[in-house]
Amino acid sequence: MQVTIDGNSVEVSSETTVLEAIRSLGGDVPTLCFDQRQAPFGACRVCLVGVEGAPGPIPACTTPCRDGMTIDTEDATARRVVKAVVELVLSELPDPPAEHTELAVVARGLGVGEPRWTGRRHEVRHDQRHPYLAFQHELCISCGRCVRACDEVQGAFALTATGRGFDANVAAGLDAGFRNSTCVSCGACADTCPTDAIIEITLLQMSDVP
Ligand code: SF4
Numbered sequence: 001m002q003v004t005i006d007g008n009s010v011e012v013s014s015e016t017t018v019l020e021a022i023r024s025l026g027g028d029v030p031t032l033c034f035d036q037r038q039a040p041f042g043a044c045r046v047c048l049v050g051v052e053g054a055p056g057p058i059p060a061c062t063t064p065c066r067d068g069m070t071i072d073t074e075d076a077t078a079r080r081v082v083k084a085v086v087e088l089v090l091s092e093l094p095d096p097p098a099e100h101t102e103l104a105v106v107a108r109g110l111g112v113g114e115p116r117w118t119g120r121r122h123e124v125r126h127d128q129r130h131p132y133l134a135f136q137h138e139l140c141i142s143c144g145r146c147v148r149a150c151d152e153v154q155g156a157f158a159l160t161a162t163g164r165g166f167d168a169n170v171a172a173g174l175d176a177g178f179r180n181s182t183c184v185s186c187g188a189c190a191d192t193c194p195t196d197a198i199i200e201i202t203l204l205q206m207s208d209v210p
């Protein structure tokens, strides 16, 4: 089948997602809950794009291509919604994300700086019971990547998504902590986390050094 992206046509197979089609042409859109090592999840709505004839923007990471689709990665409505989503995420953090994190990179790419509004912010809550991994719960944006990495990549099933809305977070070992969970210390969760909410303790200690 054929799809057109920003005026350029490309042949794709029926399993191809819109995000894969965009990237096959060398283009890109921001993502936060997407990790190409995992099944698409569609949680963050940061990959929204416009599609001709659609009633509103669609998530590129979970939407399969259709023959004849015309995709606009710069769709004004999609850009506006995505910026608002990222600004909302930032507004809930106690501090701006570290510069090197995926969240900070996405925000910079979208031109989203200090949030214009301040509402409830997550309270600092650290779990450092694991010998190698620290969990900075206040930085969790509930993207689900760590849970999927643990389940799909490692098969350890040590992490669980908890709560809803503002209170959504992740628990290790049914909240008994990493140490008392089925965690095998592979580090896949820390590797995929886009905010450093889960981080190797050695890296956390290095970032604390002035
Ligand atoms: S801990 Fe990190 S990877 Fe896991 S849901 Fe929160 S932000 Fe996403």
Ligand code: FES
Pocket: 030, 031, 032, 033, 034, 041, 042, 043, 044, 045, 046, 047, 048, 059, 060, 061, 062
């Ligand atoms: S990256 Fe597509 S919904 Fe999160």
